[in-house]
Amino acid sequence: MTKGIIGLVAVVAIAVAVYTQLTIFVVQPLGLAPEGATIIMLRLTSLEFIDSADAFCEREMGGVNLICRAGVLGRIGQQSTVLMRLPYSETLYGISTGGQHYDR
Secondary structure, three states: OHHHHHHHHHHHHHHHHHHHHEEEEEEOOOOOOOOOEEEEEEOOOOOOOEEEHHHHHHHHHOOOOHHHHHHHHHHHHHHOOEEEEEOOOHHHHHHHOOOOOOOO
């Protein structure tokens, strides 16, 4: 039973560390990145666990536009530590935006 409790505590500790230290950032297919991408990266202070440029712009600026998207993607490119790049995920994009979809 003690091994089970230690194992459970370890799993919870790892889950909390992942949730608080990483971001799954979804880059919607756009002109510069027509395939889009999903990036696992160390979290920047203003990002959520699952986030996207569109979700950030809506949350912080009250709307989505190309200037905001470019600014967020530029900041991600300059300040983030990318751990893994994966293909674009429409499902994760929808989670990041609360089910909203914005024009490309």
